[in-house]
Amino acid sequence: MTLRGWWFLFVVAVITWAGVLWLGRWSVSIPLLGLALSVWFATEWVLFQHRFLNAADQLRVDRTLMQGGRVVPSVWVGAPFTVRLTVTSTGSSLLPFVVITDRLPADFSLEDDANQRDFALLPGEPVVLEYTLKADAPGVLRFEGVTVRVADLAGFFYRRIFLRLPESFLILPPLTDEEGRQRTHKRFNTLPPPGVHRLRRPGSGDELLDLREYRPGDPPKMIAWKPSARRDKIIVKEIESDVPVRCVLFLDASNGARVGMPGQTPVIRHVEIGAAIAQAATANRDLVGLTIFDEQTADVLKPARTKLHIIQMLRKFTHAAAELPDPLQTDADLLARYSHPIAQELYPDLLRREINSRPLGLFWLPIVDSRWLWLMMALLLSPLLFAFRGVLETLANIASIFAPPGKTWMLMAAFAVLPGVLAWWVWFVHGIRGLLPPRAGRTSRRKQLCALFAVLDDAGPAAIERLRNDDAAFAKRTTAFLRHHQTRLPLVMFDRDGAYRFRNPEKVVILANALTQSVGRARDNELYIILADLLELGADIQPLVNAAKVARARHHQVLVILPWPPDVPAPNAQVPKATQDDAKIATVVQSVLIARYHRNFAALRSALAKSGATVVRVDSGDPVRLVLERLDQLRGARIRR
């Protein structure tokens, strides 16, 4: 019942009871008035309950995404799309007033509440809610469900339910037009056709590689007649081999690469660049492969140039961009405070007290779990000290000082009883604290979440108690819950020693192994593009340097594209240095961090340059254009292996 309903009921009840009991003697209209309004109120209640039970939980919701006037299974970055929600009541009752709100995916917002609308829902008659969204970054569009508010027309009764309808749609990286990313100027006069480059090995290409003497089995059409006539022996032509140019992308999807502002994380920027490179290279008929690595594994997609391959790559890019960072948070209370509102919004029915109970005994703090137990025990056992003559005599002397003559025994009795009373007081004060804020709220939240997780995991009652007692397990499960529902947590970037918490040095080993394996699989000269956040790694970069050396030794090219924060100036730009007069600590910290960033970049570039790899920043020019030029160089180079 709403506040309006309670107030109306109160006034009507007062008038009805007063009219029946007392005022009706003077005017019959008064109790009649109260009774008529009470009957109307009761009618509204019965109708509301009947309608809610017969229709509200029997709503069928269908969601479709439309782009360009047709239903699509995924959407593209930068292109507006329409979310179309069809709600149908399969119940038997009319719902005269229903407010339907489609919960927006994370990082989306609408200023005009277009995702909310009220309807009168008739049985079997669908209603449609449409609104338009636009995605700014690749990822996964996760819709959790629909909030349904049901109320009566007078606003006396109200229920809110959440129809869970989890659906995920991919937000694919922007689709590059095929002509837009192709080379626009010809840098080499002897460029072969797109998609191939010449390898100085005998093959079936077009360019002449060499002349040699005839060997039995050579096809007659390969005989070079003029040289044969000149030398008076049969000479055959050897033709160069035409091989495709191959490019392998290495994408860093580690935890550190996911850290950043929503839509501006390094992995998202890398995904955008990688998707553009892949599409442009495929448009040039070059083969593109992809390796997505993190701290633990590397996922390899072999080079190919089919449309299906490109779609598969875009999907992998999208999934990599959609992952939220693991906050590495272990504060169970903080996690509970973040996850409880989400649970209340998405699972309000599973947090109801009727089915997710919080018994009173749950809140009482048992003293046996505390060190206060020792104090309580000491107080309870302190009367045993009376067994010692010295203690007894001392207390008797004290009692004789304070107590009147003849009444000393009463003070001695008080000495014997008071510790016990104090012990029980300690027990009571310790236990009752659990029923007071903030502990009570904390306990309640945690129990509700634990029961919810147990149901979601299809676990038993022991799981509730495990999660309730084990902070580490609870933190892990809660983090998974929040990440599953795409909820961002505040990140602590540096530990107490000032070290960056998201370095992930393990990923370098994974990357180096993946690069070495790619070199082993390579058929000819290839371009390896590493899209990774390596700036904080320092000396841990050595395995990658070694792998790059191996690649260069095999005449491959290695290009490392590093993310660059938008608020950090370029290395060659003037950095305002903090002075001693500068009172703002933030400025000092910022300048120190920028200097550290520049230092790391210089060190990394120097280390990789020694191995022959090229290091570029994301914000320096057009990395995609640079990659295409490198591919052209590979195509134009006449390399002998």
Added chain:
Amino acid sequence: MSVATPVIEEPEDDAVRNYLFVALSALLVVVLVLMRNASGNLLVLIGIVPALLGLFLRWTAMPGVFLLTLTYLQLFPSGLPVQLDAKYVTIAVPFRMHDFLLLGATVVYFVCQFRLFSLTVQAVPSDRLPIKQKATDRPIRRNTRSVNADELYRLFFVVTACVVVAQAVWLVLTIVVIEPSVFPPIRFVSPNSASAEFNTDAGSLNRFLFLVGVVGSSGLAGGFLFWYRGLQRMPVDHARLFLLDTAWRETRSELSRQEKWRAWGQGTFHAVSGRNPEQGPGTLVVVAVFIALFLLALLFGSVLIYAIF
């Protein structure tokens, strides 16, 4: 099939006007009945001022004020307080025409007023508490598009039924006598003999008890029916959580003990005990405070005993 568009509609349209005119008409009827009771005294017009304020200024407290004013004008039809005892009702006859009109018009006004509030002020409560609401939070109002054309017709049917039921309940209240000392404890009397006992304290108490019984039993029966219906329609995940929670409550102490032993084994017992060393004073401070309290209690007890004896 209707399609929602993200256009914020202004509520001033036909649906609002219809409800407004019906409410004003109902108030006119109320005024006429009140003037008839007051023999044409225009002072009763003050009684509908709160209702008009509610209708035009959308003051949400006004319906309650109007109901209280109406009650007052029933007690003192002229609007001036006079001696009540001199005006006892002599006969409790239900189904009188002016009661019909007054009740019908009043209920119609309330129905229209609250539906207007839903259309123009707020239809459902906000998700946030009033102190936590943001300036950007907009109240959810009922869209005038969702107002069915037959709402008004149904309103009149419902109101008529409510008035008839109220009169019938009142009739039953006046003819039923509760006598716990005899069997059966409830007996019916004729309306004439009921009118003779109408103004006695026993009659009032009789009506009151019977009404309490009727409301209580109806509420319990209705609540039970809806509760049982809700159980029948309980979703699977609700039922699973219900069983899980019951099992947890029954085995909580044993499971908790196991977890504490496990924590002892892993050396993480502080997590179980809920003691966070970074929050609150250290154990030494707490023990010192308790010892100080103990000594104070000792001293207080000694002084108390000394003062008594």
